[in-house]
Amino acid sequence: MIKVYSFSKNGSKSLSKHFAVKEFVSNVNGRIRYDSVKIDTKLINKLEKLFKFGMDSVVIISGYRHPKDSIAVGGYSNDAHTKGIAADIICYKNRKALKSKYVAALASLIGFSGIGIISETSVHVDVRNYKNYSNAHWWGDERTGNDNIVDFFKYCKISKAELYGEIGYYGESLYFIKAKRKTAVYYDENGKRFKKHYTAGKVARVWATKGKYSKVLSGWVKTADLKKI
Numbered sequence: 001m002i003k004v005y006s007f008s009k010n011g012s013k014s015l016s017k018h019f020a021v022k023e024f025v026s027n028v029n030g031r032i033r034y035d036s037v038k039i040d041t042k043l044i045n046k047l048e049k050l051f052k053f054g055m056d057s058v059v060i061i062s063g064y065r066h067p068k069d070s071i072a073v074g075g076y077s078n079d080a081h082t083k084g085i086a087a088d089i090i091c092y093k094n095r096k097a098l099k100s101k102y103v104a105a106l107a108s109l110i111g112f113s114g115i116g117i118i119s120e121t122s123v124h125v126d127v128r129n130y131k132n133y134s135n136a137h138w139w140g141d142e143r144t145g146n147d148n149i150v151d152f153f154k155y156c157k158i159s160k161a162e163l164y165g166e167i168g169y170y171g172e173s174l175y176f177i178k179a180k181r182k183t184a185v186y187y188d189e190n191g192k193r194f195k196k197h198y199t200a201g202k203v204a205r206v207w208a209t210k211g212k213y214s215k216v217l218s219g220w221v222k223t224a225d226l227k228k229i
């Protein structure tokens, strides 16, 4: 549902646990000329899901755009931002901006119908559908003009395990492995603190990968010592 807020009266109002109206106000390089802020509740609900995957913060670079502001920033007077259904975002994990390939892949899992990689760290997301927009689905890369991305994992050459390792999300077991040999299980993904051994043939679930290591229930094991089954 699209809601309309007054920036001057309700700018500090919370939209959800992590977002407030003022973050979405239309502006041109920080200059605010229009008081009304249009925001789709579906957009906020989907943005909140980024936190469920362990994001520390999500910065809204651009939310609602008045049609005239949209033109002033190089967009169109009728694009998704002017309808209150879009946001350009940068996600932070461990105080570092997450690379856009991970943000875009995660956005595709969350179910944003509009996703566009803008730069190394910024991504456009929106909740377009056939009722509120001219096309109901668009996944693209604004850096190259590719408008036909079907799968962000394939396009960005990353796996779900790598994404989960990058954002520290261990909420979904992805596949099983068998230890090829007696192998060490470590407390962290750098293989620094030894915890215990797996005996050869031990079967375990994998929740994520990071660098040379795979996350199993009790810690991290060298991926080279494992066989996917």
Ligand SMILES: [Zn+2]
Pocket (backbone or CB within 6 Å): 081, 086, 087, 088, 124, 125
């Ligand atoms: Zn955008």
